[in-house]
Amino acid sequence: NAGVTQTPKFQVLKTGQSMTLQCAQDMNHEYMSWYRQDPGMGLRLIHYSVGAGITDQGEVPNGYNVSRSTTEDFPLRLLSAAPSQTSVYFCASSSHIYGYTFGSGTRLTVV
Amino acid sequence: EDKVVQSPLSLVVHEGDTVTLNCSYEVTNFRSLLWYKQEKKAPTFLFMLTSSGIEKKSGRLSSILDKKELFSILNITATQTGDSAIYLCAVEAVVGGGADGLTFGKGTHLIIQP
Numbered sequence: 133n134a135g136v137t138q139t140p141k142f143q144v145l146k147t148g149q150s151m152t153l154q155c156a157q158d159m160n161h162e163y164m165s166w167y168r169q170d171p172g173m174g175l176r177l178i179h180y181s182v183g184a185g186i187t188d189q190g191e192v193p194n195g196y197n198v199s200r201s202t203t204e205d206f207p208l209r210l211l212s213a214a215p216s217q218t219s220v221y222f223c224a225s226s227s228h229i230y231g232y233t234f235g236s237g238t239r240l241t242v243v
Numbered sequence: 244e245d246k247v248v249q250s251p252l253s254l255v256v257h258e259g260d261t262v263t264l265n266c267s268y269e270v271t272n273f274r275s276l277l278w279y280k281q282e283k284k285a286p287t288f289l290f291m292l293t294s295s296g297i298e299k300k301s302g303r304l305s306s307i308l309d310k311k312e313l314f315s316i317l318n319i320t321a322t323q324t325g326d327s328a329i330y331l332c333a334v335e336a337v338v339g340g341g342a343d344g345l346t347f348g349k350g351t352h353l354i355i356q357p
Binding site for chain 1: 247277279284285286287288291331333344345346347348349350
């Protein structure tokens with residue numbers, strides 16, 4: 133039982149490049165979400181999904197897109213990377229009974 | 244706007260001490276409050292407190308939720324160096340009958356000295 137799997141673990145991008153952070157869960161959770169963690173800021177919600185085909189914006193959605201074509205997968209797309217998007221990104225899924233399970237994170241640096 | 248405030252932001256104690264971490268919140272349509280421990284990687288789940296479960300205990304860790312005064316505390320007794328971590332408090336709200344994601348506090352950085 134893998135839980136929540138995020139790839140890649142590390143990534144360096146040049147300003148203006150695009151990329152997709154992958155997130156997959158095998159717990160059959162309906163609810164999935166993406167957060168970014170910056171020093172001194174805690175975790176902030178980027179986008180979330182309450183089920184396949186349904187997504188919504190969180191606190192800091194600008195510059196990011198998501199889609200949810202299956203229950204298992206919830207990729208996060210950076211359209212045109214900016215240095216301000218340098219951060220650690222966490223994906224989470226939830227059953228609302230046992231709390232949220234987080235992936236191991238992706239450390240992204242935009243130069 | 245939902246808001247979660249944790250205090251203190253950092254705390255240094257000696258092994259064996261008892262610590263109390265605080266979390267206050269302002270959330271519309273509160274659903275639950277969660278505590279996480281974060282070492283070098285992903286946050287790991289400690290407790291979830293809801294209207295139907297306002298006190299939880301696991302070993303040396305315990306937590307209570309005061310829904311009237313809108314705060315929660317996390318207690319750690321007989322602290323060990325392995326308790327050194329960032330402790331995160333988060334609240335979950337409900338929008339339209341579904342979850343609205345987590346709003347996190349900035350965390351308390353706890354350091355346990357031998």
